[in-house]
Amino acid sequence: MTRFSLKHVYESQQFDLELLDIIFKVADEMKNDLLAKPRLYADVLKDKIMASLFYEPSTRTRFSFESAMARLGGSILTTENAKEFSSASKGETLYDSTSVMCGYADLIVMRHNEPGSAKMAAEVSSVPIINAGDGSGQHPTQALLDLYTIKDNFSTIDGLTFAMVGDLKYGRTVRSLSYLLTKYNNIKIYYVSPLVCKMDEDIKDYLTTNNVEWEEAGSLEKVLPLVDCVYMTRIQKERFHNLKDYEKASGKYILDVEKIKLMKQKSIIMHPLPRVDEISQEVDKDPRAQYFNQAVNGLYVRMALLYLLLDR
């Protein structure tokens, strides 16, 4: 196997096609092995310790990483509310916290409210840092599992057309995924959102520079028949000045059994979860619905990352 050159994982831009291939190959292998022989990996990272340092709550993401570590036989130190409960509340800098924590763990998974915090921690840390979401910044492992799920459904990612729907301004998952898609050829992305949460210029510029076609759209119905993958996200009330505007806007971007009839037979529906009502529950039974598969795939992608970063 080609040597895995990354030390930390803080943003999607770090990955090239070669790295993505390594990660996905290891994830595939683990997925297959675990189904057949669950004890196969139970000692792989036996002497390693992962610290979950969550300055913001996210049981889902935290459990996904911790489950991955447990499946590989590693130990876990965990905090679900580092901000309120740790010395951060006494005014300690992230620099100091990281310097100390990397003496206690062999790898740190960090969720933080400040964009750029994971990268900053990586600069100080003597052990690998994985960004598990840094405010409105990035969530690179979510982008990896998204891409892995897409790859799992289509023979190749080249040539696919996407719709990213909902809160594109503050949704870090669509930002991170957009970055990753520039690694492939003939990609087209439709950004479908209310005016107040349009995708930021930096991403659109990055796509243009990297030869990815993109287009903004207001109507979900018009875009649905055109895409191979619709990626839904939750629109947050807080983005709107008044409740009426919110209800009008969010109502337009709900995927229900009627709307998915507009989609291609061989297309997929994704969502980073948690959802509120932007995909109705009846859609779950449609074979195109892939959001719960995304969650499961997250486990294997994170197992692969932990293994590649730690087993050296």
Added chain:
Amino acid sequence: MTRFSLKHVYESQQFDLELLDIIFKVADEMKNDLLAKPRLYADVLKDKIMASLFYEPSTRTRFSFESAMARLGGSILTTENAKEFSSASKGETLYDSTSVMCGYADLIVMRHNEPGSAKMAAEVSSVPIINAGDGSGQHPTQALLDLYTIKDNFSTIDGLTFAMVGDLKYGRTVRSLSYLLTKYNNIKIYYVSPLVCKMDEDIKDYLTTNNVEWEEAGSLEKVLPLVDCVYMTRIQKERFHNLKDYEKASGKYILDVEKIKLMKQKSIIMHPLPRVDEISQEVDKDPRAQYFNQAVNGLYVRMALLYLLLDR
């Protein structure tokens, strides 16, 4: 061994005598083995992951389950305040949360504020769910360890007389235990409580239908000489309209060294803990006091359950 047919544990009504026998036999065996050879079970569930999903705080119950899992060599994912800190606060349904979590763990222990939530989760989940308390609903593993403790003290449960004392309306432990006692013959239960927290009709009807004799009483002193087992519970201030009523009521249901003189020589005193002042501390030294033994027995009963649900 007869095959253990349960997939989930959400309410006391699921258990029949055969299932109870299996659980208690395994618990007995583990209790004896662990005292002699603590490492004997250290690899039994080595490749299994248990998730503690606590939407309400309960360090005691959570530690009991996690200790049981650790003694069997399994891994643990834990959250002590899922409600406030997880995507539940973003409006996600229990249906979605469960669907995702069962991809990360091989078994989920759930404490939730809504009655019926564990059963609902069990309907969705691909992995076993254990109800660790669902609001004013049930707490079936507490009932199991209560029953196990009773069995440990008397040669047989048939023919025993009980007093359940305190907050019978909101105390789910006395509800769950009442259900379980219907499996045995010639049981009599005295329900001793202030008027505002009397046992609900549904339980009393269930007992009548299942040929268990019951009687309501206001005086603890009159009942004490008649019973083999007194099961004390805490009366909560919030149930009363004013503090005076509360103090008057709760004062009547305190077990102290004077009152236990009224009890039979061969009887036992139980409490699900935590206690505040409904049993005075001097009673702890009396050999009839079994409440700390209950806590220890909880460990073995939960080990047995985890083993029976997971080792397949």
Added chain:
Amino acid sequence: MTRFSLKHVYESQQFDLELLDIIFKVADEMKNDLLAKPRLYADVLKDKIMASLFYEPSTRTRFSFESAMARLGGSILTTENAKEFSSASKGETLYDSTSVMCGYADLIVMRHNEPGSAKMAAEVSSVPIINAGDGSGQHPTQALLDLYTIKDNFSTIDGLTFAMVGDLKYGRTVRSLSYLLTKYNNIKIYYVSPLVCKMDEDIKDYLTTNNVEWEEAGSLEKVLPLVDCVYMTRIQKERFHNLKDYEKASGKYILDVEKIKLMKQKSIIMHPLPRVDEISQEVDKDPRAQYFNQAVNGLYVRMALLYLLLDR
């Protein structure tokens, strides 16, 4: 090896030179071994369970203990906010909580807001209790790792001169370390602090009784050239009646690159962490700065303690 006679660790006064030697020898051994063969200790405490019972938040201290336990292969039960989330909030006594918890774990690490609580728990507990800080009381394992770090830097502790700086009244680390230093010969301690947070009389009396020379000083600059070790602590705003007094006082006790020029070439700078601004970040690069080493040493000292208390 001499038999390790302690059952619990609740205060610095428990240690004599012989016990300190045993702990430091084991810590040294583990430090060397782990660098060379990280898997060497991965099964040592395989069948043991440690419970972190933190009534007050301290991610740093908690992770240090849990990392130590994980490196020795043990299991961990953890709670980061026992006070708010456990039955303590329902009015349960520490006596009851401890009685129950010692049925679930083989050792309890306790942080509590009440001075004396760890010692009280130790009186009830059937398993070892380690005090991880009891309010303004003590933090004995911090004192042990401080002493271990001093020993690591100087051939012998006898004859060294110390400055303890900052909040000496409420800082339990300087209290615990002062106790330990009485075990050595020809020690001199300068207590440098604002008037409102002077070292309490009990410690100064204890030093006098035990033939340790001490002196109070207001000026950091005057003391710095005289000492082998300066131990900085954070001054808390809450101690002062108004903000101006606080700013004036705390400003006087900041260690920066200018001030450390006054220190001996072969001296060390310590801090229990977290720091706010009492040591400027540029000082970190100076080889005399030992505060991040203290944190790392904490791991080995705690591994040694866990091993000595549990491997019997």
